[in-house]
Amino acid sequence: MLKSVLIKDYMATNLSTFTPDLPISEAIKFLNTHKISGAPVVDGRGNLVGMLSEKDCLQVALQSTYYEDWVGGEVSEYMTANVETVPDTSSIVDLADRFLKTPYKRYPVINEEGDLVGQISRSDVLRALDILW
Numbered sequence: 001m002l003k004s005v006l007i008k009d010y011m012a013t014n015l016s017t018f019t020p021d022l023p024i025s026e027a028i029k030f031l032n033t034h035k036i037s038g039a040p041v042v043d044g045r046g047n048l049v050g051m052l053s054e055k056d057c058l059q060v061a062l063q064s065t066y067y068e069d070w071v072g073g074e075v076s077e078y079m080t081a082n083v084e085t086v087p088d089t090s091s092i093v094d095l096a097d098r099f100l101k102t103p104y105k106r107y108p109v110i111n112e113e114g115d116l117v118g119q120i121s122r123s124d125v126l127r128a129l130d131i132l133w
Helices: 024-034 054-067 092-101 122-132
Strands: 038-042 048-053 106-110 116-121
Touching: 024 038, 024 054, 038 116, 048 054, 048 106, 092 122, 116 122
Parallel strands: none
Antiparallel strands: 038 048, 106 116
């Protein structure tokens, strides 16, 4: 029964997203203000072009410390461009296994057409499994 529980039933659909040309300082402030650890980066048509995580933002902090001045730049300079995604029809159990084998804390979720339809995190999977037990 657990194998048949799908990602789309537990993913977050009300996503905060960034654009590639957003100043990195604004993205960092947004992550801190909203207490989220990352967000998808989408182009003007809503196509997924990357992910920006706290880890990506740490690069800005380290460079700024090194140069003793704010480095700045745009989200596109720091985001992870080659993003692994998961289909919304995949099993929560399969995703739990995938999380164990990768360093990722979240995945963007796509539908059959390849559109970004949500995001799922480790905590979403734990919540799903907790409800199902």
